[in-house]
Each structure stands twice: as C-alpha cells, then as structure tokens.
Amino acid sequence: MSQKKNDRRGLGRGLSALMADVNIASQDSVTEKPARPEQVLPIEKIEPNPDQPRRSFDEKLLQDLANSISEKGIIQPLIVRPSPRKPNTYEIVAGERRWRASQIAQVHDIPVIIRELDDTEVLEVAIIENIQRSDLNPVEEAIGYRQLMDRFGHTQEKVASALSKSRSYIANLLRLLQLPDDVQAMLREGLLSTGHARALITSENPSELAKKVVAEGLSVRETERLVKQGMSEPVKRTLKPSKDADTKAIEGDLSAALGMKTIIDHAQGKENGKLTIQYKSLEQLDELCRILSTTR
Incomplete structure (x- = not known):
C-alpha cells in the first residue's frame, strides 16, 4: 500500500497511458481505429461515474451527436472500468456524452475499452478530460482545477504545467469560485462573461451588481466602473454609432455566402476598417482557406 502511495507523486503519474485511451475515445474528431482491443457491452450494463465533475450537458449538442451515432454508429469506444458497486456492471471513465447520446439514438450495444482503475485514477482522468474539452463553461473549468488541487494536493503551478496553462490563468479562474x-449561475448560462465576473469579485454586493449588468447589457469596462462607484450612480456608457443599412447588408451577404458570421467595422469618416470572419470549427477554417486560395 505504501509503495502505491509513493508511486503517485504528482499530476500526470500514470496518466499518459490513461489519457491516451481518452484521446483515442474522442468522438468529436478522431476517426482512426482504437489502438487497444475493444469489446461490446449492452448499454444497460454501463452506468455513469457518480463523481463525474461535469454536471450540465447541452441537449442540442447531445441530439446532434445522437443523430451522428444513428447514421454512422459509435466511431470510438468508451473507456470503462468494472463497477465497484454493482456486479456485472461497468462505470464510465471517459465518454459519458456518447453514452447519453446513444440512449437518445436507442443504441443497444456500445463498444468499450475496459480498464482496471482505482477511484483516484478515475476521478483524475475525468477531471482532466473535462478540463481539456473546449465547451466547458468557466465555472466548470474552475471547479475542475479546484478538485485537482483539493483532492490530489496539486499546486497551481503543477496544474498549470501539466495542462499547458499559465499560473495566472489558473489563479484567475479559481477566483471565480x-x-x-447566483452570479456563478449567470456565468454558467453565458449571461456574464469571465471578464464581467472577474470585475464583480471585488464588489461588496456582486449579486445586485450582476443583475444590473445583465439587465442593462453593460460591457466589461462599464462593469468595472460600476464596481468602483457602486450602485449609487448611473453608469456612463460609451455607445458605438449604429451601422448604416449598406454595411449591414454587406455583412449579411458575406455571412450567407461564406456560411460564417462576418462583421464589418468601418472607421467613421474614413475609408479603412476591419473585416472579421468567425469560424466555429477547424473544418470551417479549412473551408475559408480554400475559398480565399481559389479567389486569387
């Protein structure tokens, strides 16, 4: 037992092999066959990890994934372990989104990779897998970092190094907790940005100020001024001039042609400006590059 404790000296001990399986099991982008042998289990024999740090799952994204599974099947296996609570049952280590989407798609059998992992390894992998996902909200991400520190004794420096983040990034997110x-709930729902939330941390009445920020649609700069002056005075707002109809029409035409949101910021009274094209995936970026390269 003492030897096992000594083996787990720091973040990442033994995780390279575990996370290799997690990366293999990424349904979102990987299409290669898994490097480890897989098995097929009935979906009713698989249950979620009760200590899963992630609590919210976007219903629309789950439905999109379910549609993909219905059409193409489950491309990559889930990572599971024998359940320590129920015999002949397996607990998800990585891949709960695919498990939930498979239920929506009414899939009966699921490909899995079975690993023998203890509770600590399962939790550590679950936390890191969730942190590495790009769609976590700031509160969920901060909770993941806090769990890594509290449950495994890792420092901010160690967490930052292991996950290729700066220590200040970790520290600023942890402050959101x-x-x-109620303010964290607004942040989870996207009503407040991380910048808004960071400005509210130093306030004596963040809940009331957060409601005002959301109700009035204040910017981060305006929120910072609001925190400094309190609720006593109205916030002086700097409004950008509204765009003319021609600019809006061009934005609409470009967005429709490219299939991506396009924003034109034209310098008032001048002939120069800025064109911004927002892409949602690497596939869209590839398509944009293709379009630009063929129009030379």
Missing part, C-alpha cells in the same frame, strides 16, 4: 452561487 469566490462569487455567490
């Missing part, structure tokens, strides 16, 4: 629950 100081906010009241």
Whole structure:
C-alpha cells in the first residue's frame, strides 16, 4: 500500500497511458481505429461515474451527436472500468456524452475499452478530460482545477504545467469560485462573461451588481466602473454609432455566402476598417482557406 502511495507523486503519474485511451475515445474528431482491443457491452450494463465533475450537458449538442451515432454508429469506444458497486456492471471513465447520446439514438450495444482503475485514477482522468474539452463553461473549468488541487494536493503551478496553462490563468479562474452561487449561475448560462465576473469579485454586493449588468447589457469596462462607484450612480456608457443599412447588408451577404458570421467595422469618416470572419470549427477554417486560395 505504501509503495502505491509513493508511486503517485504528482499530476500526470500514470496518466499518459490513461489519457491516451481518452484521446483515442474522442468522438468529436478522431476517426482512426482504437489502438487497444475493444469489446461490446449492452448499454444497460454501463452506468455513469457518480463523481463525474461535469454536471450540465447541452441537449442540442447531445441530439446532434445522437443523430451522428444513428447514421454512422459509435466511431470510438468508451473507456470503462468494472463497477465497484454493482456486479456485472461497468462505470464510465471517459465518454459519458456518447453514452447519453446513444440512449437518445436507442443504441443497444456500445463498444468499450475496459480498464482496471482505482477511484483516484478515475476521478483524475475525468477531471482532466473535462478540463481539456473546449465547451466547458468557466465555472466548470474552475471547479475542475479546484478538485485537482483539493483532492490530489496539486499546486497551481503543477496544474498549470501539466495542462499547458499559465499560473495566472489558473489563479484567475479559481477566483471565480469566490462569487455567490447566483452570479456563478449567470456565468454558467453565458449571461456574464469571465471578464464581467472577474470585475464583480471585488464588489461588496456582486449579486445586485450582476443583475444590473445583465439587465442593462453593460460591457466589461462599464462593469468595472460600476464596481468602483457602486450602485449609487448611473453608469456612463460609451455607445458605438449604429451601422448604416449598406454595411449591414454587406455583412449579411458575406455571412450567407461564406456560411460564417462576418462583421464589418468601418472607421467613421474614413475609408479603412476591419473585416472579421468567425469560424466555429477547424473544418470551417479549412473551408475559408480554400475559398480565399481559389479567389486569387
């Protein structure tokens, strides 16, 4: 037992092999066959990890994944372990989104890779897998970092190094957990940005100020001024001039032609400006590059 404790000296001990399986099992982009032998289990024999850090799953994204599974099947296996609570049952280590989407798609059998992992390894992999996902909201990400530190004794420096983040990035996210629950809920729902939330941390009444920020659609700069002056004075707002109809029409035409949101910021009274094209995936970026390269 003592030898096992000594083996787990720091973040990442033994995780290279575990996370290799997690990366193999990424349904979103990987299409190669898994490097480890897989098995097929009935879906009713698989249950979620009760300690899964992720609590919210976007219903629309789950439905999109379910549609993909219905059409193409489950391309990559889930990572599971024998359940320590129920005999002949397996607990998800990585891939709960695919498991949920498979239920929506009414899939009966699921490909899996079975690993023998203890509770600590399962939790550590679950936390890191969730942190590495790009669609976590800031509160979920901060909770993941806090769990890594509290449950495994890791420092901010060690977490930052292992996950290729700066220590200040980790520290700033962790500060969000100081906010009241109702403000964290606004941050989870996207009503507040991380910049708004960071500005509210130093406020004596963040809940009331957060409601005002959301109700009035204040920017981060305006929120910072609001925190400094409190609720007593109205916030002086700097409004950008509205765009003319021609600019809006061009934006609409470009967005429709490219299939991507296009924003034109034309310098007032001048002939120069800025064109911004927003892409949602690497596939869209590839398509944009293709379009630009063929129009030379």
